[in-house]
Amino acid sequence: MSDFLQTRVGAALKDAALAAVITLLLASIMVGLRTKTEQGGLVIVGQWGLVAWMVGVVFVGRLAMSLLIWRGNNPVANAMNAMLPKQDTVSKIGKLVGPLLLLFAVTLPFYGNRYVIDMGILVLTYIMLGWGLNIVVGLAGLLDLGYVAFYAVGAYSYALFAQYFDLSFWVCLPLAGILAAFWGMILGFPVLRLRGDYLAIVTLAFGEIIRVVLLNWYEFTGGPDGISRIPRPSFFGLEFTRKNGFADFFGLDYSSMHRIIFLFYLILILALITNFVTMRLRKLPIGRAWEALREDEIACRSLGINTTNTKLTAFALGAMFGGFAGAFFATRQGFISPESFTFMESAIILAIVVLGGLGSQLGVVIASLVMIGGFEVFRDLEDLRMLVFGLLMVGIMIWKPRGIVSSRAPSVFLKEKKSVSGDLVAEGEG
Amino acid sequence: MTTWQDNPILTVEHLTMRFGGLVAVDDLSFEVGRGDITALIGPNGAGKTTVFNCVTGFYKPTEGRITMKRENGQEFLLERIPDFEIAHHARVARTFQNIRLFGGMTVLENLMIAQHNKLMKDSVFSIGGIFGIKSFRKSENASVKKATEWLERINLIDRADDPAADLPYGDQRRLEIARAMCTNPELLCLDEPAAGLNPRETSELNGLLHSIRDIDKTAVLLIEHDMSMVMEISDHVVVLDYGVKISDGDADFVQNDPRVIAAYLGVDDDEVEVAEAEAKVGQKEGATS
Numbered sequence: 001m002s003d004f005l006q007t008r009v010g011a012a013l014k015d016a017a018l019a020a021v022i023t024l025l026l027a028s029i030m031v032g033l034r035t036k037t038e039q040g041g042l043v044i045v046g047q048w049g050l051v052a053w054m055v056g057v058v059f060v061g062r063l064a065m066s067l068l069i070w071r072g073n074n075p076v077a078n079a080m081n082a083m084l085p086k087q088d089t090v091s092k093i094g095k096l097v098g099p100l101l102l103l104f105a106v107t108l109p110f111y112g113n114r115y116v117i118d119m120g121i122l123v124l125t126y127i128m129l130g131w132g133l134n135i136v137v138g139l140a141g142l143l144d145l146g147y148v149a150f151y152a153v154g155a156y157s158y159a160l161f162a163q164y165f166d167l168s169f170w171v172c173l174p175l176a177g178i179l180a181a182f183w184g185m186i187l188g189f190p191v192l193r194l195r196g197d198y199l200a201i202v203t204l205a206f207g208e209i210i211r212v213v214l215l216n217w218y219e220f221t222g223g224p225d226g227i228s229r230i231p232r233p234s235f236f237g238l239e240f241t242r243k244n245g246f247a248d249f250f251g252l253d254y255s256s257m258h259r260i261i262f263l264f265y266l267i268l269i270l271a272l273i274t275n276f277v278t279m280r281l282r283k284l285p286i287g288r289a290w291e292a293l294r295e296d297e298i299a300c301r302s303l304g305i306n307t308t309n310t311k312l313t314a315f316a317l318g319a320m321f322g323g324f325a326g327a328f329f330a331t332r333q334g335f336i337s338p339e340s341f342t343f344m345e346s347a348i349i350l351a352i353v354v355l356g357g358l359g360s361q362l363g364v365v366i367a368s369l370v371m372i373g374g375f376e377v378f379r380d381l382e383d384l385r386m387l388v389f390g391l392l393m394v395g396i397m398i399w400k401p402r403g404i405v406s407s408r409a410p411s412v413f414l415k416e417k418k419s420v421s422g423d424l425v426a427e428g429e430g
Numbered sequence: 431m432t433t434w435q436d437n438p439i440l441t442v443e444h445l446t447m448r449f450g451g452l453v454a455v456d457d458l459s460f461e462v463g464r465g466d467i468t469a470l471i472g473p474n475g476a477g478k479t480t481v482f483n484c485v486t487g488f489y490k491p492t493e494g495r496i497t498m499k500r501e502n503g504q505e506f507l508l509e510r511i512p513d514f515e516i517a518h519h520a521r522v523a524r525t526f527q528n529i530r531l532f533g534g535m536t537v538l539e540n541l542m543i544a545q546h547n548k549l550m551k552d553s554v555f556s557i558g559g560i561f562g563i564k565s566f567r568k569s570e571n572a573s574v575k576k577a578t579e580w581l582e583r584i585n586l587i588d589r590a591d592d593p594a595a596d597l598p599y600g601d602q603r604r605l606e607i608a609r610a611m612c613t614n615p616e617l618l619c620l621d622e623p624a625a626g627l628n629p630r631e632t633s634e635l636n637g638l639l640h641s642i643r644d645i646d647k648t649a650v651l652l653i654e655h656d657m658s659m660v661m662e663i664s665d666h667v668v669v670l671d672y673g674v675k676i677s678d679g680d681a682d683f684v685q686n687d688p689r690v691i692a693a694y695l696g697v698d699d700d701e702v703e704v705a706e707a708e709a710k711v712g713q714k715e716g717a718t719s
Binding site for chain 1: 517530531532539545570591609
């Protein structure tokens with residue numbers, strides 16, 4: 001008997017039996033017993049057939065996995081390994097993916113319908129937010145759970161400027177960015193001496209404070225009613241109206257699609273600017289200092305780097321891009337209320353950055369496409385889509401714990417540009 | 431007269447550091463001579479690293495004054511200024527007992543970060559850098575050149591584009607020294623540079639330290655446990671025991687100082703008995719008091 005357990009099949013059987021027992025214990029309580037409302041109160045109904053099914057599936061599945069996939073030296077595992085692309089091929093593909101995605105984005109309005117372009121705008125907004133947050137979390141290694149606050153500051157500054165001073169979108173866009181950066185600094189000064197979990201908690205609180213203030217300052221922000229009739233952006237002074245607007249000027253037939261396509265290109269350009277500036281800064285001393293800060297703060301200080309200022313620039317810059325995105329959000333929606341700026345938004349943006357791979361620009365794009373685009377595509381599945389996304393996240397965290405794109409490209413090289421494996425790159429302490 | 435009395439670069443006066451009830455450094459005074467290699471030695475727990483952390487601003491001393499006098503005559507009171515300004519303005523660089531490299535960044539990047547302040551200024555605080563102004567590109571090239579020179583000096587030029595965490599231990603130690611040197615220091619503080627090195631690597635390190643003293647005209651203050659290395663390269667040795675200075679002088683003087691021999695380098699058999707007897711008396715006194 002003990003000889004049998006030593007063999008491969010025996011070990012697999014033992015493992016599968018153990019898993020089945022655990023399933024039985026868990027499932028008996030969680031699935032097997034169900035309360036049901038009947039006359040005279042609650043009754044407990046047993047669902048033992050379902051439990052038996054679950055135990056059976058777990059047993060067979062676990063057995064198959066440990067016999068065929070987890071252990072090496074069997075035809076299935078070898079075939080699986082051969083199917084996975086080599087590291088070289090992956091980086092070659094990676095070089096192509098960026099330009100292809102850009103081409104796809106630029107040409108999308110030519111063949112997409114209204115729904116697709118709207119989706120594109122939404123995804124691009126999150127890409128821009130993800131890129132903005134990537135500066136703070138991915139490069140500087142500061143965990144910011146309240147990023148949505150800067151998004152809100154941007155959106156409300158445009159809406160309020162437009163409402164009270166009648167300023168146009170193009171004047172307000174830089175103002176929104178500057179105000180958000182300013183708020184980033186105000187928050188940064190007291191907060192950036194904290195590290196790790198403490199920083200995360202305080203930024204989380206800050207995000208909520210902004211939302212609660214917007215909700216309660218009724219006279220100024222409209223409270224829960226929000227701000228409506230936010231002016232739409234113009235194309236160099238040409239409004240997208242039926243008469244005497246964009247369409248008339250270019251001799252086109254009026255179509256409501258013009259505005260949508262304009263908004264699409266607007267957010268595309270804003271996002272590309274964010275990307276350009278970030279990529280540029282990464283290669284400058286400030287960007288290197290951010291990454292060094294993520295690696296080791298004490299060593300940074302020993303080299304004469306003012307860590308407070310360096311953190312503040314990262315925070316302010318990330319906030320600024322959040323502010324730009326916020327102003328765009330306000331003008332696209334035409335209506336904003338505090339409900340758009342809940343903690344869930346911060347969590348989604350952070351999830352995009354983390355799943356994409358800290359510090360990776362391409363990773364953010366892929367994660368946004370999957371998280372935001374995928375979420376919409378599976379809208380028909382109703383409740384199941386949350387389950388699907390939960391599974392997806394668990395899957396990514398198991399197989400790619402450092403995010404989809406985990407390697408880091410060096411900012412400067414002498415002879416040959418070799419990417420640094422994600423295992424060596426620190427995540428930052430706070 | 432000796433260099434450290436004549437022309438000190440660093441003067442530590444009455445330095446005391448307390449952590450709660452523990453006195454790690456007690457009323458310590460010593461000088462570091464310009465152009466000297468000064469060794470700070472002592473048994474484990476003598477307070478050497480605490481002195482280092484006070485000099486480089488990572489601790490603020492409870493009492494005392496630390497004066498850094500730069501080549502151009504500027505004086506800095508190190509106990510009053512924040513750590514990053516000590517490195518930037520007072521030109522004191524340091525390495526760490528447990529190596530602190532930026533492991534996920536390449537060897538070259540590590541040396542570029544050390545030149546951050548100069549590059550930051552030349553990139554007009556990044557604004558000029560974003561638009562790629564010429565003076566910044568020039569400055570960046572100069573920094574790469576400087577880093578390359580250092581990589582050649584420490585024999586790591588072939589690994590310039592590899593992540594620092596992939597280097598073997600000895601190379602990491604040398605890289606950390608080169609990184610500290612890239613900040614253009616006038617005083618270089620090394621916390622156990624030879625720890626974990628084999629004899630060949632140690633002798634290479636000696637050569638490197640001599641070249642830092644003679645070519646770069648940088649004073650070196652080091653903590654070390656490897657006595658043969660200390661006695662070989664040091665111009666000046668300060669011995670600490672329980673936070674108190676017990677000896678101060680050149681290598682020969684310290685080696686022959688009976689207090690150092692008793693506390694540190696070992697004593698003759700009959701002296702051991704005397705010392706043990708003293709220790710017993712001390713314990714009794716300790717118990718009664």
